Amino acid sequence: MRHRGGGGSARRAPSMAAVRALWVAARRRPQLGPVGLRAFWGGRRKEEGEVEADRAVPEKEESSEPSLIQPPPLRRSYVPPEDLQSCLEGHVREVFGPSVPDDWQQAPLQENRLKYRLLARLAAELGHAVPNSQLHRMCCAGDVLGFYCTPMKDGTKIDELAAAELPPNLKIIWQQ
Secondary structure (H helix, E strand, C coil): CCCCCCCHHHHHHHHHHHHHHHHHHHHHCHHHCHHHHHHHCCCCCCCHHHHHHHHCCCCCCCCCCCCCCCCCCCECCECCCCCHHHHHHHHHHHHHHHHCCCCHHHCECCCHHHHHHHHHHHHHHHCCCCCHHHHHHCCEHHHHHHHHHCCECCECHHHHHHHCCCCCCCCCCCCC
C-alpha cells in the first residue's frame, strides 16, 4: 500500500470550491460572461468594409488649431548694466531689511516670499527674469548676482548650433 501525502485531497478542495463559486456567479450574472465582456470592450466586431476604411490613409485636413511643431521660443538679449552690483545690493537691503548680513551676497533666499519679492523687483527693473527652470539654483543673493551678470544673446539654441562649427556628419536645417 502506498502512502499518500496528507495534503493531496486538501489541495484540490479549494480549487474545486473556487471553480464552483465562479460557475455559480456566472450563472447568476450572465453579463459577466464572454458576451458581457465583449459589450464592455466595444460592443460589436467591425465589418470587413469598416476595417478597410480604417486602414486607409486619412487626407490632410486644414485645421484652425496651432501646429504642435513650432520653433523654440526666442531668447531676448540681455546686457548687464554697469551698476548691477550696487543695484542688486540696494534691492536686497530693501527687501530683507535689517536682517541682511554684512556680506549681502550671503543673504539666504530660503523664505519664498522674500525670494519672490527680490526676483520680481529685479525682473521689472532689468527686464530680464529668472526662468522657472533655474529658480531652485537661487539659494542666496550671490547666486542672483551670478545670474544677472551673465549676458544673453538674441536667438535660439538651434540658431547657435547652426552657426557653430559642427562635425561634417551633423547638419541643422530649421524650416519655418
